[in-house]
Amino acid sequence: MNDVPRKNALLLFLHRLGSPPWFYRFAGKLLPWLWAAFAMLASIAIYQGLFEAPPDYLQGEIFRIMYIHVPTAWLSMMIYGLMAAMAFVALVWRVRMAEVMAMCSAPVGAAFTLVALASGAIWGRPTWGTYWVWDARLTSELVLLFLYLGVMGLYSSIEEPRKAARAASLLTLVGVVNLPIIHYSVKWWNTLHQDSSIGVTGSSIHPEMLWPLLIMAAATKFFYAANLLQRSRVKLLEQDIRKKWVLQIPEISNATAIEAQEPGN
């Protein structure tokens, strides 16, 4: 009996989410909470990971790079998956907010991929004896970075934003094939990169080392959410620069009111 109103409430929420003015206000309210959650979780994870977790029996202290490398590598793939889902919605149903959010995900994904690659290279030097090898996992992750850069480049090369988003969405969907390649590369090929230590059924990492990793993984998700909303709000402002709702946002209306009160106006 209660399912119908609940379903309607969800549909109403999704419908509202598609409205730029409503999205702008809603995201603005959510942003401080997301940043606060990120700051709190990241502080706990970094403190525990760097100072409280015991050194690894084999790698010693260098294993602490795991707390930045693994969560950023996970998120680099997750963001691409979400970006592809939003690109699919944008292409099939022509939802503008999906286009905006998919395109705003690309620079965040590229940043996380870059951090994963850089921290992995730094970790590789003392453990493998080299910063880089053309190993399947490393190469496919590098391809992911190029895919992000390709999507960003294609989007900015077409002037009309909706046409640009459609073209870049198509490229995003083509690039999805790289995700299973990254994930299974360590199983399909003989790689220098180790196999996953954490799976659906369990983990081979000691709980004292595992908890900071899981907390950091949660923190990076909050970073992505906050950064995505922030970027989407700015993109909406830039695209709707001549629309009436933009003139009514507090940042603009307050500045206009101050200007009106200045002597000489």
Next chain:
Amino acid sequence: MNHTPFIWAAYGIGALVLTWCALAPLLRKKAAIKAILEMRRATNERRANHDADA
């Protein structure tokens, strides 16, 4: 081998890239708001000139 520089370098690069990633939209927002306000000022001036001419 002393691992400390490697650990700090990894965290340093991470902090640098993510800080830039977080600050970039703030800078773009500032620029967008400035552009909107300038556009609005120009429209008001045009309107005032038009009213004065009339």
